[in-house]
Amino acid sequence: MSQQRTGHEAGITGRVGAVTPSAVLGSQPDFPDLPEATVARLPEYLRALHHLAETGHDTVSSEGLALAAGVNSAKLRKDLSHLGSYGTRGVGYDIEPLVGQIEYILGLNKRRAVALVGVGNLGHALAGYAGFASRGFRIAALFDADLTRVGELINGIAVRHIGDIPEVVKSEAISIAVLATPAGAAQAVADQLVAAGVTSILNFAPVVLNLPEQVDVRKVDLAVELQILSFHEHRKSARGAEQAKAVARGAELAKAVARGAVNGSPAATLGEVAA
Template sequence: MSQQRHGSTPGEAGGVPAFPDLPEATIARLPEYLRALHHLAETGAETVSSEGLAAAAGVNSAKLRKDLSHLGSYGTRGVGYDVSLLVAQIEYILGLDENRAVCLVGVGNLGHALAGYAGFASRGFRVVALFDTDPKKVGEQINGLTVRHLDDLERIAAEESIAIGVIATPPGTAQTVADALVAAGVTSILNFAPGVLSVPSNVDVRKVDLAIELQILSFHEHRKASLTALPGGRAAAASPDKQPEDQEAVGS
């Protein structure tokens, strides 16, 4: 929902390949393909079929082919996709070849964990700065980084060319932090605080609300329970739209 509509821009320069405007749903799956491809690359595979990659990524093979076709023709009929070529292409599209600098605001329980999350570093991101407003936390060393006061954000963001900010504060201060990030030139925000952020239209926001995920699961629990508890009839006809993903996951 934090998505915005982007008009296709015909403006084609010469050097760099034009930027295909991919469906939002496709973009959201590319990282998953990328992870699966890296895994395949480690096992020594040089090529992979759409069927194989789709299984590793947990999606339908037709969907995967359509997704990849939006990037251009990087497969060979009768053979499959060149793993390393596809990795490079997806990483380019996602802008991961720039090893993006990320800052994190709010070094509480969750922020602390995020600051040390290995998954960020291993997938193209560098957490280069931590911020908080609590005097007791400012100055603290976390994972080799010193926690700075939020007031220093603008200066440091400029020095480090930070374009992505992560908000891990309590809900009450999230909007204030978002404003500060925007003022500092940050144009992409990952928000872990519950609530709606108001930002200029040129800033992208993605929200992760951990409790919401549990609540959605809770709904399904409730639904399942009410079905099995039904006295007459349609109890057995459960699971109308389940995920049919029953295939090999990443083994090991």
């Protein structure tokens, strides 16, 4: 539980970029095949490294960086080993070149233009979210279907009508879009974005999008996150009740073990009950 869950967790598997010509010839040193799980952690390492750099550090041990990023050090070392070697044995990692390498891998050298569709409640907040700007992205366009919102300025950007998507996505060379529309509109808007040339979508609408293979979709569903926590709350209270009942059962179990009526090592069994 100390190892914090980070948005998308289960279900993904596999190595990024499997069968391509470079698989035949060995992957490029400047663009290694990374396990998807590793990719998902790199941004967290990057954030931690920036923080360390700001607080005056030049190097950091795997132990130290792991602590700052909320993972264990073995995992961190394995992850970083996929990027090539940026550490010095007996010392640790040089922060600056490591930051550079992670930013390069994540494609953050150039600031990426992002379109945001749906400036309702949530979309409006996302349009103003400072974290996007400070961590490599530029909101290059805002869209909404509602004509009464078109023209509104948010953070200095004018909201345009979704009919302008094809034109603007092309002229601004936008490849990433954030979808914050109502659920009912999401699929149609996503189709338009993809038709216009968008190849990655961050979807906040609570629907599963049906899109071509080559489009990357990540989904953030705020209610889902709470429901997962709710499960754990439910479990904690159920276990609490269990535990209480188990205390009573403990005596029974001990007697049963003594009679040899329960399988397994009596010591281990009792140990577990006690724990």
